[in-house]
Amino acid sequence: MTATLPRTSSDSPSTLRGTRRPRRELAFRIALQASLAIAVSFLVVLLVYVVWTGAPRLDMNLLRNMPSTLRPETAGAQSAITGTLWVISLTALFTVPIGVMSAIYLEEYADQTKWWNKVIDINIQNLAAVPSIVYGILGLGVIARGLGLGLTVLAAAVTLSLLVLPVVIISGREAIRAVPNSIRFGSLALGATKWQTIWKQVLPAAVPGTATGSILALSRAIGEAAPLLLLGALAYISFNPDGVLSQFTVLPVQIYDFIKQSREEFVPLASAAIVVLLVILLAMNSVAIFLRNKFQRRW
């Protein structure tokens, strides 16, 4: 492409960097930096905007009071916060064991040349990219109506579990794959069975990676609004859930409800609720990063 003849002797070694197109090189580099800068500054502006507009309503009323369409000045989001806690705890209970079990099967047992294992593998990758609203349709048509769970905390948790399951499985598989084979062979050579090897050696070594992936998956579930819209979360809920068969709302859906209100007083309220949501997510992500840095081993 740019293979040129040797330069004449007037070129000193210091010009070896190439003198042909420094401007274009520089412009290209700046364009690349600009694309990152735009993305990062958008994030900063968004965060500043939300905190700025939400600041007047970041008070205890937000946590203490129930949502209200009549008094946005003092309304809170308590039922949504407790709803989120209920739904996410149940989601974790369902999705983490199933996800880890699937990951163990696919990494330790499955013969990857068999067609059914290939189907499972491709299927998981595809499910990871199915739009969340389609999971809402699954939740409404099959889980809420078909299985008869109704528009409840339980139906929401099952739906969200299926939504984030591929993420849990994929991160679990990566964590298991990162455990070196020498550990497995050592254990097997000492007479341990396959399951003893997995349970006593492989899984403990894979815990940090799996935990990190699961927390990140759950933080995705916390921010989801679309599938839960279809599961009745937009109904006006001014009570905390009292069980898995209770009606519910969650924080992102409550935020959507605040945004839809026409009165201007709802804007700071929505912002303040967003700040609460982002703080929860930030806390979870910090825990995930902490776990990864503290416990991850380099083999």
Added chain:
Amino acid sequence: MAPVTSQPAVTAAGGSLRRSRPRWGERIIESMLFVAALVSVATTIGIVIAVAVPTQEFFQEIPFTEFFTGTRWTPLFADPSYGVLPLVSATIVVTIIAMLVAIPLGVGAAIYLSEYSAERTRKVLKPVLEVLAGVPTVVYGFFALKGITPFLRDIWPAGDGPAVFNALVAGFVMGIMIIPTVASLSEDAMSAVPRSLRDGAYALGSSKMLVATRVVVPAAISGIIAAIVLGLSRAIGETMIVTIAGGGQANLSWNPLEGMLTMTAFVAQAGSGDVPVGSIDYKTIFAVASLLFVMTFALNLLSIRLVRKYREVYE
């Protein structure tokens, strides 16, 4: 799993060292793990059933041609009309705007991270970029509707500015949201390009930009396209941003300054009330959802194939 019981000890290469008597506990555990892995397959089957059955009932009442060629979408009105084209056109407009933002910025960011940045900068910037993907979409929708659109309407130079609900801002914000998806997968593909290719190009006197644009990008192109296709699928399926900031009226228009109703936004808006099961409204939601599922499903499979292709070449 292969049967292990009656194999002669000498012949089979792998099975010979196994126990001659099965361990039932181990077998039970293995089958439980297999069942767990089947949950994801059941999910796909569940989705297909969930969309297919009401959709089939929908088409018993509404002719195929009306749905796919009709230009009016007023299913919830007194005088219902079921032409899906306005929803499809709105989805296309928003998706194109989003990709116009996400492709250059995402690929640009990926080239920078993979080819230019120092290891330390990369370690800081990559997680920051990932945060963009972690922000809940309802937050993006809020920012688009209450932050960007009013600002844009204030500074709009001449003529009619964007409407309060419009495709332009919704698409732009969606594009920003998709940057990490495009950037992260593209960067993986570029990092997988062997160093020897770069060194060879440098040895021929190429500059850094030439190595990036004429060697690394072409070598990683299937991975980059996979990233873009995945981003496309995200854009088509993204719901909350368009529901909040895109508008609620079906509108067969290509003008991004107007409000328009995408497929996802229709499903979210019509489905968030308590729609009676079996009513035509209920079936309509599922019919639109099945179109959405088919479109994103095809794109996802294409993306997965492309990723495999580059993995096969370099890994």
